[in-house]
Amino acid sequence: MAERKGMEVSIAMAEAAALCDVDCIAAYPITPQTHVVEHLAEIVADGRLDAEFIPVESEHAALSACCGCSAAGARTFTATSSQGLALMHEILFITANLRLPVVMVVANRALSGPINIWNDHSDVMTERDAGWVQIFAENGQEAVDLVILAHRIAEDKRVVLPMMVHFDGFTVSHVIEPIEMPTCDDVKEFLPEFAPLQRLDVDKPISMGPVGMPNVYTEAKMMAEGVLRGAYGPIVEILGAFGDRFGRRYRPVETYRNEDAEILYVMMGGISETAMTWVDQKRAKGEKVGLVRFRLWRPLPADDFKAAIRGASVVSVLDRHFSPGGAGGPVAQEVKWILYGQPKAPQIVETVVGLGGRDVTFKDFEKIYGTCKAVLGGAKVPPFELTQVRGGHYGEV
């Protein structure tokens, strides 16, 4: 068994990328992802990793360079956060359409404005439709494991799609955690050499990214839908293979003490770990409360979610982003999409917490729990609410 060592999560993720023997890295430093890129640059400069490190002038250029590298047949890695992900926006969709298995880690951070470097999920949630596989880590060990898994999943011949690994900025990225770094040999065995289905080759020239006129654009979008949904089976299989080899099991939807729960909290990312401790306390007092998290966000594991919440009367979704003037939090929207019209669908309590780095504590879980208990007792379900806001919610008198 590999040794457990105290490491900063960002550094550990860079080491994990190096273990994957990536060929190309093009990235631009941005808080709170900076340490990932800095450390990778050091690893390459020190000669520990034989890779091309392309220093670029922006994230738009970073992902564009990654597309070129991946199209040439190189295993490609990048990292970004917040404004950087937003600047990649148009290339994100292109990477997915071109079926280039680029792996990107995203240290989740609030989008400006006001400018804010701290954690929430506004950066990831505004890129839901880009066509990438998206998965969430809750702690350092998961972040390391998911970097390795992401290369295997993205490059699998049944998938061949780019993949994002999300981890919370600062609250995960900058924390020093005990991490079991897989050995080089184990990773080599788990992650076969990258064998692209097609690549740029002077002996067999093709054009990547030609215009898709109205007669093929719809079909191209159906391919994006079909390939991403079709990736679900291979992803589950690969998560299982990882569990068999490394002993750490990941599932598309993770559950914590959800058996016989009346009230289930749904959230994603690092705050889930705080929630687990809170759930333990509530359970110790006999409260029937549990926790469900989307580990896999795209493709959305709707059936796993339905199975995970079966029997619950109230599902309390804690979003860390919302659509101003729109339908509230994105996770709650999708949960509603999954459950709409289902027999015995639970009531859904929607809250938005932890925006721009505001701490999410037991106090917040407790406050939301009061609403959940009221709904459980037959009270009307309130509209979505920013429970941590001072001055009362819009619309309240």
Place this chain on the structure above:
Amino acid sequence: MSRQSPTPNWRDLAIGTAALEPGSSRYNRTGDWRSSRPVWNLENCVKCGVCTVFCPEGCIAMRAEDSTPLSDMEYCKGCGICVAECWTGCIAMEEEKE
């Protein structure tokens, strides 16, 4: 994959909608978004070839036997550059009708 059908099934699309062989403009007919077309008054045409040189699509050719300019309407976008460049004024744009 050989030449792609103009109305492919999504399952038959190349990976990443790549063009796997050159010459796709031969079968991607791009002239159908034209709203007007160039029409030559050949009585005034001196067959100088300026229109063939300036056509950005390269879709005007001089007929081999008599150097009469001919535009390939399956590719002509109706931009009107030939009209602007023709110094004899023998080309006019005519609105396309259904």
